[in-house]
Amino acid sequence: MPKLADHDQRRAQITSAARRVIARDGLGAATFQSVAAEAGISVRLVQYYFGTKQKFLLATHRAVVADAGARFTERLSALGADPTPREVVHAILTELLPTDAARRRDTIVLNSFHAAALTSPDVTAEDTMGAPRFLVRTIAEQLRRARGDAADQRTAELDAELMVAGTSGLAQTLLVDDGAEARVGALLDRLLDRMVEA
Template sequence: MPRLADHEERRRSITGAARRVIARGGLDAATFQSVAVEAGVSVRSVQYYFGTKREFLLATHRAVVEDSGTRMTQGFAALGPDAGPRDIVRTILLAILPLDEPSRRDAVILGIFHAATLTGPDVESADTVQAPNFIVDAVAGQLRQLRGPGADEQTLVADAEVILLAVGGLAQGMLTNDDYASRATQLVDHLLDRVLVA
């Protein structure tokens, strides 16, 4: 009796193919046909699993974000139970930086999606804000712990936003500037020294 297809595995295979296509040629290159060829499946399979180009693009974006989440989870596990707010924020930030080849490719893809929210019809800014909002909330939560219950909520959120924007800029800079790439963790530590004050 033939084994039933693992639908989640097939979806991951297709979004993995879409990531490779997007990293090489941008969102315009990611068609049903090009992704099907890259994944080694039929165009009909891509359509079956995702329905529209927009659906498979958003699923691909989610897959990239989930990989960052996995890196965060692994980083948290390495920290241990006694980690303080600085260690936790540092782990979050390092998980979103392109520090190795897979995360570098993901940063390229996220940059392409960001550009598409400005110029293309397939992706809107509302489609991509969930992950940055999560990071801002997580960093603000650690700042709240560090600064205590009397801390001003607006300041906490603004500081968390500044941290995310700075590291997002660093991530994009690392893609084209080897000096930034070589000093990324030092620059993150410098940022935290400046912002993570009680």
């Protein structure tokens, strides 16, 4: 067969352009035309690689989730041997926060998809809740490790869910409130102080 063109690389190039457009101008501004212009290619190419717009947007969403997942595993493996429960939880929660430009972009993009999923059956609850549920389980496990045998299973799970919810809420604040950046370190420390021990 003819030609070469690495499909995966092409698709990544296009979804990256889409992510920039969505983060800058919103999900509604992500049209075939705007994304093609951002990527420096023709409209036809975007269609060629993704077909319909719905499939294209879903692929973009998956790309963001995959990147976030990769960052998580990298972050956790960088913790070194024998991390304390608090170190593990701290690593997980800070990874949820938009602390640099790339993470900020991805947070905005995921936020846009999350809002869109509420009013469209194209995205299932598993798409939006799968990752959070995994995080809650992981954190609950660390809490039980920190609290020892006296720990109540159910309570650890509730606390973990509260911590993820709180950090997600902080992420929203960081997106809007410029002054929040200075507070976020103290806020996270305080949350860990209150929550990690029994």
